[in-house]
Amino acid sequence: MTTTPAPVRRHRTTLALAAATGAAALALTALAPAGPADAGDDARPSGATHRAAQRLEAVLRPSGDPDGSGEAHLTLNQARGRVCATITWQDVATPDSAHVHRRSDGQVVVDLSDAVTGGPRCTTGVGHRTIGRILAHPRRYYVNVHNATYPAGAIQGTLHR
Numbered sequence: 001m002t003t004t005p006a007p008v009r010r011h012r013t014t015l016a017l018a019a020a021t022g023a024a025a026l027a028l029t030a031l032a033p034a035g036p037a038d039a040g041d042d043a044r045p046s047g048a049t050h051r052a053a054q055r056l057e058a059v060l061r062p063s064g065d066p067d068g069s070g071e072a073h074l075t076l077n078q079a080r081g082r083v084c085a086t087i088t089w090q091d092v093a094t095p096d097s098a099h100v101h102r103r104s105d106g107q108v109v110v111d112l113s114d115a116v117t118g119g120p121r122c123t124t125g126v127g128h129r130t131i132g133r134i135l136a137h138p139r140r141y142y143v144n145v146h147n148a149t150y151p152a153g154a155i156q157g158t159l160h161r
Contacts, residue, residue, distance in 0.1 A: 026130055051079040058114045058143045058157030060089065064150030066091035070113075072143040072157060074100075078131040084122040085115040089145060092154045100159070106141065114146060134159065 044079035049121065053075045060070035070089035077083075087098055107131050115121045134141050138159035145155050 006122070053078075056134070056138050056159045058159050060087075060143065060145060060155040060157040063144065063153040063156040065092050065147075065154040068155040070100075070145065070155050072145075072159075074112075074143075076131050076135055076157070078128055078135065080124070081128055081131065082124050082127045083110050083112070083126050083131065084110045084114075084124055085143075086121060086144060087112065087115050087143070089116075089155060091148050092145065093147045095145045095147045095154070099144055099146075100134065100141050101144055101156075102140065105141055109134070112143070128140060142157065 005084045054077075056074045056076065058072040058074075060068070060072060062068050066090065068091050070087065070092065073086045075084040083100070087095075087100070089095065097111075097113040098116045099112055100106040101107065102109050110126055111123055113119070114123070138161060142155040142156050146152070147154050
């Protein structure tokens with residue numbers, strides 16, 4: 001009966017451990033995001049995901065305009081106090097404003113008007129607490145798109161992940 005000497009056995013164990021560690025590191029690297037979620041957002045180091053930009057969306061349905069529809073895609077960056085929006089609509093007269101409203105009282109919490117009127121699609125100076133509350137409970141907020149025909153809102157939709 002032959003046995004492997006102890007130093008060789010340790011070497012094999014070390015190699016196996018190194019291979020397993022390398023495979024785990026490679027797997028974690030493959031699962032990590034390749035870059036920022038938005039060209040304007042900085043990539044965040046591992047462990048800072050709570051501060052990185054997060055995306056929410058809403059399917060917009062008639063709230064005034066009976067045949068209107070659309071979508072809203074928001075990127076919220078709490079660290080920068082910035083909310084960026086891409087809003088599309090169909091069968092609605094040209095919008096003149098859009099907002100994120102708090103569902104409980106209809107209060108406007110973020111003005112997204114530039115995103116529907118051809119201006120910058122990002123709103124800056126949004127309160128960190130406001131963004132934090134929206135991210136914590138997105139379904140408590142909705143996007144409302146307004147126009148001259150429906151000043152109270154042509155289409156709207158509840159935010160969700």
